[in-house]
Amino acid sequence: MSTIIIIGSGITGVTTAYALACRGYSVTVFDRHRYPAMDTSFANGGQLSASNAEVWNNAATIVKGLRWMLRKDAPLLLNPSPSFHKYTWLAEFVGQIRHYRRNTIETTKLAIAARQHLFELADRESIAFDLERRGILHVYSSKADFDAASRVNQLLLQGGLDRRPVTPSEMLALEPALRDQYYGGFFTPSDSTGDIHKFTRGLAAACERRGVRFVFGAEIFGMQADRDGVVVRWKQGPLREELKAERAVVCAGVGSRRIASMLGDKINIYPVKGYSITVELGDETSQKAAPRVSLLDEATKIVTSRLGEDRFRVAGTAEFNGENRDIRWDRIKPLVRWVERSFPDVSTAQVVPWAGLRPMTPSMMPRVGRGKRPNIFYNTGHGHLGWTLSAVTAEMVADVIATDDSKTRLSRSVA
Template sequence: MHILVLGAGVVGTTTAWFLQKQGHQVTVIDRQNQAGVETSYANGGQISVSHAEPWANPSAPLKVLRWLFKADAPLLFRPRLDPDQWRWALSFLCECTSTRAAHNIRQIVNLGTYSRSQLQNLREEVGLEYDALQKGILHFYTDPREFEAAIKPTRIMQDLGCDRQIIDADRAISLEPALKPIRDRIAGATYTSEDESGDARKFTHNLAQKCAEAGVEFRYGTEVLGFEHAGDRILGVQTLKDGCHEILRGDAYVLSLGSFSAPLVKKVGLTLSIYPAKGYSITVPVKNEDAAFRVSLTDDEYKLVYSRLGDRLRVAGTAELSGYSRDLNYTRCRAIVRRTAEVMPEAGYWDQAEFWSGLRPATPSNVPYVGKSHFPNLYLNTGHGTLGWTHACGSAAALADIISGRRPDVDFAFTGI
């Protein structure tokens, strides 16, 4: 089949790769001039099966209320006159029960484990360079209450096959000596040795080149405006490039436009519970090799992730539910710098931080849409939230199987199946 993939981020580009591997003719459409320059550009860098506890959990409602008027809160909800935002927020509250959180952890872990193995296979096959490190992910906690709250979801992940070990502060320091400055404040930690890290933008850019060499067509600088449809069939994609309108046609279509997926398909009567969660990151040069981390870290209390990308340090996190603006909130940027400088003061040139923001396509459950829509030739691969880099290869490989008429080899609640 000729398949049009809408979006050239890490999810859309991996989808194109796995589709062409199964013999399909693929065209990728993106409004930018190259792959991986929006939400994939400067994200946290983690391949984190262990980061499977959804935002929507029993402790979340009280935390959100406590953080409501705190400008540097890890999760900030800014109420707007936006019905989509309020519908999303109500759905989020419904996902905050213990039963729903356990169900969602299962989905996130299963897809994450499968995706990590697909990434490893792809890396071995293609030989991509993207500052990859296979040193695991260490979650550390400086608040004893946060550490205690992490134990139950960690046990659930262990039962699902995620080898996330509960460890003490001494073990955490032995794994990552860069945490020595806060040794006396670490209440506990967990460590997942099989998790990884790497630069998602480099991965996406280099994989797009491999796709092009394999025959995938990329139409950059092309904005997707909507769909042409009749009955239950998508007939084409309405696009705009250099001021010229054009309808692009294929046999099937894959929606991978991140936060912009929901408003696009709303025009054809399809409702997706996706809302942009603006995240921030800082990238700084390494200052002191002996003080800089190499194991990827997660500071759960502050909702920050740390990744080593060659001679750079990337720290990303927080979430701001405030619409589609990507404007930098410098209060939140400075909060990331302040916390990282407190944790490891000599690791990086924190005063040289390069700030970035991106719109993560968040679902209330943190579980993405992967599978069929009610249009038989429109498929979904979107809504990955903070785990787009983690779930990209798995959701792409699974969707390629679905489109090709095969059952994916992963236990996951695919849409339309």
């Protein structure tokens, strides 16, 4: 049985471990945390959203970013302090504008393919994760925003997505809890939401039932690969250990850049911070007032998910501030205010804040496939769509590895 090491137990690492275990591989997963899904896969916006597949590489994003630089509560915030990595990443990001259409269409196709894989494995392993298959409603306050969304919608349609414009009255019929006045919206009935943390923990347990080994609290300080295999070296407190395997898959989120450098690969991932709040719906009035249909408010770049009867997840913002996980009140406050303005009957007396780092490549496309060495693979850099794309990229990288094995066995039998 072939042995494979996976670095990272977030959503991409665990889906990859599961895909490989189902193909008969012996898998060991390393993570620096004590449990799976404790970093970026802990409390994201909850959307499984092909409708959010538009990559950010366009001139409008640049203009908005420059306009928002001096606003602490801006949806997109760039810390202007000097950083070689940040500014070289931004330069590559600008260079990818020419691929905006192609990458948006390709991401849409990946997102549509991913949802079926995810639903199938959730059913197979009986994973409960507060799934809501009520669609996602994008709302627009102005004609200008709606017209811009109409142009984006043409690309999503080319990618195969069923997404349609809706009038204010149709929006209210879809989600009666809406209070604000909107110019119009777009509705994607096939999109859904769920709790990424519950899903990843449930899938990790399924992996263990299939023989996957998890090594938690492991700080990776060395990794090398040659024709004889892959060696990973890690620390657990004062103990230093190492493990050898035939292959390795790097699924380490924002840590992938550091791991890749040990292996001679350049993976240009920047940590783009996002924030969320989980509003505890502790009374019947709040439960009735909070929306069931997932929303994306274009003006504020805020997304929502209803997680069961008693939780309402609200997330947003993009902050370019290095590998900084601090939870800033000036970034949380706009999320709370948005809830109070949009759904005034929802109590915000109990709100749990969170911040996580999205691993973003300059092209906004995930890095999936081989490294320079034939026994090193990557499944990382999914940005704001890790939850949405994870199930299909895990299958993609597992298929590449399985195909390699098939070719090797064939060549040996011929010889």
